[in-house]
């Protein structure tokens with residue numbers, strides 16, 4: 001074990017996180033947690049982790065569930081491709097591995113939605129197998145410590161090389177959590193170098209300028225809230241790919257003027273109300289304004305086909321999988337109707 005990893009491990013004993021709910025030697029729990037943590041913070045993940053695990057307590061249960069059920073349990077956590085990939089990977093694990101979890105990072109990385117760092121974290125945590133990770137937190141520590149900056153292929157190779165060199169042959173699970181925690185708790189965007197066990201050998205000189213990000217572009221969408229007193233609000237299933245793929249949402253249009261046509265295309269006629277104030281939702285690369293328009297007094301289309309890709313929704317939990325802002329809108333209108 002080199003000095004770097006010995007110092008990180010010593011720091012971890014007193015200052016790291018030891019009581020996260022997924023810190024158990026269970027590959028299913030670790031896999032689920034690592035996927036949830038890919039783009040989400042620990043505090044946001046914890047309630048979803050418990051909810052998901054109680055709905056699908058094993059890889060068998062997850063593989064047997066429908067995608068709708070999986071998306072419903074994921075609803076609100078965002079980045080739904082993760083849930084679709086998790087479901088597809090569960091089915092592959094059952095088909096290819098008879099539900100027995102592989103013990104190598106390469107086998108995990110061959111499953112949907114699992115990159116090399118996530119694959120390494122799963123086998124390191126679940127089986128204590130020596131495998132190097134390079135997630136955002138670890139990348140920040142190694143970049144600063146070794147004075148390596150950039151996003152090009154050469155930098156990537158250098159950082160992976162450092163990650164491998166520092167990963168010890170034993171205590172791999174503890175080291176992996178330790179280096180993650182150091183990045184999350186100490187070597188943060190504004191690092192607390194006075195509390196860092198690596199301060200002695202670190203190349204960071206405090207001059208690192210935070211990357212300047214241009215303001216996110218904005219997109220707009222108009223959503224029809226078709227209200228039928230007896231049956232609730234009409235939801236339509238989104239295409240399987242792309243933004244919110246496979247989730248239930250409201251009929252929509254990119255322009256207000258074309259929203260009536262989108263509603264009529266569903267075989268529905270009703271009174272289009274005035275647009276309500278927009279609701280904003282922030283994605284990684286853009287901000288989306290969602291303007292709801294209530295459609296009431298439905299005069300035709302009460303019997304719009306259910307099943308398939310359309311359903312009337314009257315509220316209740318857990319309900320179908322909906323994007324968080326759409327669920328918020330639907331609940332607001334249900335309460336008001």
Ligand code: SF4
Nearest residue numbers: 187193196199202204
């Ligand atoms: S000394 Fe500071 S910059 Fe270097 S690894 Fe520690 S917290 Fe990060």
